[in-house]
Amino acid sequence: MDPIMFKIFVCLAFPVFLMMLAMRGxxxxxMLFLLFGLTAGMLAGVINTSVLTATEVSRFYLTVNYSxxxxxxxxxxxxxxxxxxxxxxxxxxxxxxVSCGIGFAIFENTCLFGQRGEEITMFVxxxxxxxxxxxxxxCTVLVAxxxxxxxxxxxxxxxxxxxxxxxxxxxxxxxxxxxQSKYLYLGVVLTTVGYIATLTxxxxxxRHRQAVRKKEE
Amino acid sequence: xxxxxxxxxxAEVTILLxxxxxxxxxxxxxxxxxxxxFLVCAVGCYTLSEFVWLAYYFCYEERPDxxxxxxxxxxxxxxxxxxxxxxxxxxxxxxxxxxxxxYRIIALSAPVVFSVAAILCYRxxxxxxxxxxxxxxxxxxPKIISSYYNLKHLILPENGIGLLKGTRxxxxxxxxxxxxxxxxxxxxxxxxxxxxxxxxxxxxxxxLTMMIAGKRGYRKWIR
Numbered sequence: 001m002d003p004i005m006f007k008i009f010v011c012l013a014f015p016v017f018l019m020m021l022a023m024r025g026x027x028x029x030x031m032l033f034l035l036f037g038l039t040a041g042m043l044a045g046v047i048n049t050s051v052l053t054a055t056e057v058s059r060f061y062l063t064v065n066y067s068x069x070x071x072x073x074x075x076x077x078x079x080x081x082x083x084x085x086x087x088x089x090x091x092x093x094x095x096x097x098v099s100c101g102i103g104f105a106i107f108e109n110t111c112l113f114g115q116r117g118e119e120i121t122m123f124v125x126x127x128x129x130x131x132x133x134x135x136x137x138x139c140t141v142l143v144a145x146x147x148x149x150x151x152x153x154x155x156x157x158x159x160x161x162x163x164x165x166x167x168x169x170x171x172x173x174x175x176x177x178x179x180q181s182k183y184l185y186l187g188v189v190l191t192t193v194g195y196i197a198t199l200t201x202x203x204x205x206x207r208h209r210q211a212v213r214k215k216e217e
Numbered sequence: 218x219x220x221x222x223x224x225x226x227x228a229e230v231t232i233l234l235x236x237x238x239x240x241x242x243x244x245x246x247x248x249x250x251x252x253x254x255f256l257v258c259a260v261g262c263y264t265l266s267e268f269v270w271l272a273y274y275f276c277y278e279e280r281p282d283x284x285x286x287x288x289x290x291x292x293x294x295x296x297x298x299x300x301x302x303x304x305x306x307x308x309x310x311x312x313x314x315x316x317x318x319x320y321r322i323i324a325l326s327a328p329v330v331f332s333v334a335a336i337l338c339y340r341x342x343x344x345x346x347x348x349x350x351x352x353x354x355x356x357x358x359p360k361i362i363s364s365y366y367n368l369k370h371l372i373l374p375e376n377g378i379g380l381l382k383g384t385r386x387x388x389x390x391x392x393x394x395x396x397x398x399x400x401x402x403x404x405x406x407x408x409x410x411x412x413x414x415x416x417x418x419x420x421x422x423x424x425l426t427m428m429i430a431g432k433r434g435y436r437k438w439i440r
Contacts, residue, residue, distance in 0.1 A: 064273070065286045156304035159296040159359065160255075163262060166293030170265040173286040174272055181276035 008110050009042040016103075026092065033078065033096040037103020037136075040074040044104070045111060047074075060180065068172035072165055075100050075136070076143045083147045090148040091209075094202060097144030101137035108132060127179070131188040134195035135175045139168040141198055225417040226271055232421040233264040240428040243435075253431045255301035256387060259294045260424045266290020267421075284352045291398065295359040298391050302366035310373060310381055317373060324369035328361045331395060335361075338403045353402065360395045367391045383434020390427040394420055 013035060020031035047070050052062050079097055082088060088096070109128055113120060120128075146164025150157045171194070178187030240257035243249035269287040274280060281287060311317055335357045339350055371388040375381050397420045401412045 061282075065282070068286060069289075153304065156300045159300040159304065163258065163293045163296035163300060166289045166296070167258070167262050167265060169286060170262070170269050170290045170293070174265065174269045177269065177272045177276060181272075183276060 004114050005042060005045045005111055008114055009038060009107065012107060012110065013038050026095070029092065030095055030099040033082075033099035034103040034106075036078040037075065037100040037105075037140075038107045040071070040078070040100065041104045041107030041111070044071045044074050044108075063176045063180065064173055068169045068176065071104070071136075072139055072143065072168045072172060075104055075140045076147070076165060079140070079144050079147055083144075083151045087151075090145075091202075091206060093144045093148050094141055097140040098137045101140035102133055104140075105133040105136040108136075124184075127184055127188050131175065131179060131184075131191045134191040135172065135187075138191065138194045138198050139172050141202075142168045142171070222274075222413070225413065229267065229417040229421050230271070232418075232425050233260070233267060236260050236421070236425040236428045237264050239425075239432065243432065250305075250435050252301050252305045252384070253435050255297050255305060256427060256431050259297035259301070260428060262290050262293040262297060263420075263424060266293070284349060288352075288356065292356045292359065295356075295363055295395075299359045299363035299366070302363055302370060302388075302391075306370060306384065307366055310370060310376060320369055320373050323372060324365050327364035327368035327392065331357070331361045331364050331399065334399050335402075338399065342403065360398065364392060364395055367395075383437055384431065386430030387427045387434070390423045390430065394423045394427075397423060 016031060016035050016038065020028055020035065023031055044067070048062060048067050051057075051066050051070070052059065055062075055066075057066075078100060079093065082096060083093055109132055112128065113125070143161075143164055146161055146167075150160040150164075153160075175187050175191060178184060178190065237257070237260050240253070240260055243253050243257055266287040266289070269285075269290065270281060273285075273287070311321075335354070339345060339353065345353075367388040370381060371385055371392070373381055397415050401416045401420070403412070
């Protein structure tokens with residue numbers, strides 16, 4: 001493993017961990033999942049490097065075909081444990097997913113700029129910052145939404161969760177294809193539209209739930 | 218050749234986006250059944266995998282690897298259809314009574330046919346690596362399992378509530394989709410234009426018909 005990745009992880013994870021100790025309740029859960037996202041990013045870096053060495057494929061082939069699958073599975077693991085272990089409300093699970101996705105994006109972008117900072121222009125930095133953050137949170141929220149649906153319905157769980165994971169992997173791969181081509185702005189447009197749609201749906205569902213609760217009271 | 222692909226691409230994207238937009242409103246209607254929502258997710262998965270293929274082709278001017286990540290999307294599509302039929306629908310329409318035994322036996326013919334077709338396809342084509350055969354075989358599994366439920370729900374008699382009537386066309390389109398996928402697999406391996414036509418035109422039309430029929434079907438239940 002590239003030692004710079006581990007150094008970046010330590011520099012990012014410890015402050016988040018310290019912040020988490022000072023928080024309570026829901027905020028602490030979100031900080032915890034931010035930490036899980038950073039950890040997933042580090043593990044993904046290790047696994048991607050190993051796969052690159054073992055299979056001798058090009059870096060481009062790796063980022064289009066293998067990395068999306070590896071990264072989405074790593075981000076889904078803490079959510080699965082949370083969903084089965086604590087049985088949280090759907091809203092809590094989705095918020096945890098956003099934190100996990102953002103944590104992953106923070107680590108990924110920091111590593112990228114740590115390794116190739118001098119080559120990267122301000123334009124690419126902005127595109128990656130916006131695009132990668134939104135894309136990782138959309139994919140993780142999608143998987144969390146699927147887990148929340150299927151966790152109570154054992155018969156659907158395996159096919160449903162696998163299918164939702166595949167949806168997220170394809171979305172991730174599409175973003176990686178666009179962001180590495182001359183049409184990188186399309187990748188950002190794709191994720192912006194997806195992120196706005198995701199936030200809108202989460203907000204509308206929250207409002208609907210609050211309205212139902214008020215009526216019951 | 219490129220002009221033909223551009224025209225077919227435009228047609229395919231139009232059909233898939235129409236199907237997806239038509240179906241996606243189900244997520245905003247509380248009474249829309251989970252069965253239909255799963256079918257919409259299946260269409261979404263298929264659409265996304267086609268977009269991945271198209272983005273790769275147009276950005277880099279070469280076809281992606283046959284067993285690239287986009288092919289997972291078809292697997293995901295069939296998993297959603299399997300979840301819809303096996304997980305959601307089967308428990309509602311088949312209560313396990315003896316009178317339905319003959320339909321269950323007839324329905325077994327679907328997985329047999331699709332399995333035999335897949336084996337024949339691999340035997341006829343040459344040059345497949347072991348990894349490719351394993352990967353294609355794994356992708357065929359949800360299709361084969363789901364075909365049993367699709368055929369069963371197509372031929373089961375109406376149970377008086379009118380639930381099966383609304384889904385017969387969906388099940389027929391699912392079977393047509395699996396057949397189209399088999400044709401595509403064969404023609405993709407032998408690199409023939411028929412595969413392109415079936416994957417870019419026939420299969421999206423099956424999905425669009427599935428959405429229209431499914432939505433009309435469940436609207437009758439919630440009236």
